[in-house]
Amino acid sequence: MSGFIxxxxxxxxxxxxxxxxxxxxxxxxxxxxxxxxxVSLAKLLDVDxxxxxxxxxxxxxxxxYIIPALKQLMLPLLPDQPEDSDFTFIDLFAGIGGIxxxxxxxxxxxxxxxxxxxxxxxxxxxxxxxxxSIAGDITLVDESDIPDHDVLLAGFPCQxxxxxxxxxxxxxxxAHGFADETQGTLFFDIAxxxxxxxxxxFLLENVKNLTSHDKGRTxxxxxxxxxxxxxxxxxxxxxxxxxxxxQHRERIIIVGFREPVxxxxxxxxxxxxxxxxxxDILHKTDGSEPELPWDEGKYxxxxxxxxxxxxxxxxxxxxxxxxxxxxxxxxxNGFGFGLVTGKDISRxxxxxxxxxxxxxxxxxxxxNPRRLTPRECARLMGLPDTFKxxxxxxxxxxxxxxxxxxxVIRETARLMAQFITAAENQPDLLYLAAAE
Numbered sequence: 036m037s038g039f040i041x042x043x044x045x046x047x048x049x050x051x052x053x054x055x056x057x058x059x060x061x062x063x064x065x066x067x068x069x070x071x072x073x074v075s076l077a078k079l080l081d082v083d084x085x086x087x088x089x090x091x092x093x094x095x096x097x098x099x100y101i102i103p104a105l106k107q108l109m110l111p112l113l114p115d116q117p118e119d120s121d122f123t124f125i126d127l128f129a130g131i132g133g134i135x136x137x138x139x140x141x142x143x144x145x146x147x148x149x150x151x152x153x154x155x156x157x158x159x160x161x162x163x164x165x166x167x168s169i170a171g172d173i174t175l176v177d178e179s180d181i182p183d184h185d186v187l188l189a190g191f192p193c194q195x196x197x198x199x200x201x202x203x204x205x206x207x208x209x210a211h212g213f214a215d216e217t218q219g220t221l222f223f224d225i226a227x228x229x230x231x232x233x234x235x236x237f238l239l240e241n242v243k244n245l246t247s248h249d250k251g252r253t254x255x256x257x258x259x260x261x262x263x264x265x266x267x268x269x270x271x272x273x274x275x276x277x278x279x280x281x282q283h284r285e286r287i288i289i290v291g292f293r294e295p296v297x298x299x300x301x302x303x304x305x306x307x308x309x310x311x312x313x314x315d316i317l318h319k320t321d322g323s324e325p326e327l328p329w330d331e332g333k334y335x336x337x338x339x340x341x342x343x344x345x346x347x348x349x350x351x352x353x354x355x356x357x358x359x360x361x362x363x364x365x366x367x368n369g370f371g372f373g374l375v376t377g378k379d380i381s382r383x384x385x386x387x388x389x390x391x392x393x394x395x396x397x398x399x400x401x402x403n404p405r406r407l408t409p410r411e412c413a414r415l416m417g418l419p420d421t422f423k424x425x426x427x428x429x430x431x432x433x434x435x436x437x438x439x440x441x442x443v444i445r446e447t448a449r450l451m452a453q454f455i456t457a458a459e460n461q462p463d464l465l466y467l468a469a470a471e
Contacts, residue, residue, distance in 0.1 A: 060097050063105035064090055078325045079421060080104055103139050104421045120144030121456040122235075124186035127173055127225065131158040131434045133416060134188045134240065137444035141452045146182045149173040154430045161425045173224045178231035186455055187237040189225050190439055226260050229267070236455050238447065239289040240439055243273050246287060257289075267291040270298055274447075276440030278305040280417050281313045281380040284440050288447055296454040303450055314377030316414035317397065317407075318342050327410070329423045334408035347405040348392070356393055372396050374404055384415055386436035389429040409435065417441035 067076055068091065077087045080101060089095045121142035126135045129150040139145070145163070149170040150156050156169045170176050229237060246254045261267050269291040276284035290298060318324050320340045335342055348356070360371030372393040373382045381395040384407075388394065392406035399405055407415065409424050409431035416438045424431050 060102050060105070061090075061093070063102060064097060067105050079327075081419065098140075103136060104419050121452075122185040123182075124188055125149075125181060125184045125228075125234075127187065127189040127228070128191045128221070129159055129169070130155050130190060130437055130439075132163055133418070133439040133441050134190055134238070134444050135163065136418065136441050137439075137448050138186065138188060140445050141448045142456070143186065143448075146184055149176060154426050155434055157425055158423075158431075158434055161423045173221070178228045181228060181232060183232060185235045186451075187225070187229060187232070187234045189237070190240040191221050191225060222257060222260075226265065229261075229265055233293060235293050236451060237267070237289075237291045238444070238451070239291075240444070241287050241289075243285040243287055246273075261289075261291055267293060268295050270300060272300045272303075274303075274305070274443050275308065276417075276443050277308040277311075277380055279311065279442035279446070280415055280440055281311045281315060282382075282384060282415050282440070283380060284383045286439070286443070288443070290447065290451060292454060298450065298454060300450075303446060305446070309380060311380070312377060313375060313379055313381060313397075316411055317377055318411065325420060327420055330410060333424075333428075334410045342405060342408060346408055347399065348396070348403045350403065352391060353403040356391060356396075374398055381415070384412060384436050386433045388412070388436050389432035412436075417443075417445075 071079065073084055073087055073091075077084045080087070086095075090097045122144070123146045124135075124138055124143045125147040126132065126145050127149045129135060129148050130152075135145055135148075145165065145167075147167065147170070148159065148163075149172075150159060151172045156171075159169060225237075225239065245257075248254065258269065261269050269289060271287055271289040273285050273287050276282055276286070292298060318335050320342075322340055324335055324337065324340070326337050333343075334346075356372045363371060374396050375381055376398050383394065385394060388406070395407055396404035397407065409428055410420070412432065412435035413422050413424065414420070416435055417440050418438075426434070
């Protein structure tokens with residue numbers, strides 16, 4: 036596995052031209068209608084029947100994000116799915132595929148995936164059965180074995196960066212600079228792949244606190260590596276998922292382009308926070324909850340129209356959480372549980388949610404509160420009901436707690452798309468956009 040030397044010359048990759056995907060979405064739609072009634076298909080796609088009828092009559096074009104959902108509905112009926120795409124991308128630290136979902140929605144095709152956790156691999160593989168295997172530990176993958184691609188995607192873990200002062204390293208006779216500052220961290224692996232493959236663009240996602248970690252030195256190394264060492268033009272912004280889903284979830288998005296382009300965060304279309312409420316993602320108890328065969332009745336009892344009792348907190352756990360909250364309240368601390376109703380938005384769903392569910396507890400009438408079900412967690416992250424959950428509840432909670440809020444990435448991807456899919460015979464468009 037090779038590293039890279041700052042100042043090396045990097046060849047430019049070929050850029051794919053934009054292709055129309057209208058015919059593909061109609062083909063999938065027609066195939067799905069042969070297997071589902073109009074009413075059931077509309078429910079599965081979370082649209083009204085009138086919208087579906089307009090799509091079938093070719094009176095309007097379905098959005099691109101419908102294609103992955105239709106693919107899932109048709110599996111295994113469509114084993115040879117077309118590889119039409121506007122651009123290609125790789126999915127690093129892929130988790131369960133949240134970032135991939137967003138970029139497929141705007142016309143991208145994944146050509147390489149890396150995820151080390153075997154349970155996340157299982158969930159990913161069930162939802163994206165596209166033929167290529169999932170690589171494990173990215174630190175063991177040689178960059179030359181990764182396919183060429185237009186966009187690199189990575190929701191990388193924030194491991195501590197060990198950065199000592201340059202003067203101290205000089206005194207000790209040790210090397211300093213990029214290779215030393217990030218050696219041993221997973222960001223190094225992203226950098227070496229960018230250096231070797233020179234994608235047109237990348238998107239990196241991380242926790243909001245990345246900017247303040249180690250008094251800002253960690254983020255400074257990342258910025259200098261991406262700009263000074265790799266020569267990319269970067270744009271970063273902290274976005275709260277509450278613009279799109281009923282959950283406060285602030286994450287930093289770092290977007291980079293090989294050439295200077297007219298990317299501008301001001302063009303991001305962010306709905307007003309608070310428009311989406313938890314009622315939008317909670318199981319419906321009025322008889323309208325869609326029955327999802329792949330959930331196998333693990334979360335909701337459709338005969339009784341209620342969430343299964345196993346998600347309600349035991350008396351012992353509920354008593355403990357109340358006592359814990361009261362103890363910290365008396366000390367003047369803010370620690371405690373988050374009790375919410377369908378009219379609220381929630382705290383951030385974390386990977387530790389499986390332990391006690393304390394950050395998001397749903398209030399119930401005349402009984403203890405309950406946890407969200409894994410299906411509700413999937414909805415809270417902006418994933419469609421066609422997304423399958425093949426793991427235990429405990430594993431599912433961890434996976435959704437580590438997932439991205441898909442609508443946030445989708446909107447960012449939409450903003451990036453015009454600079455990713457620019458036709459090869461129109462290179463000046465990039466520079467004209469940057470000059471505006």
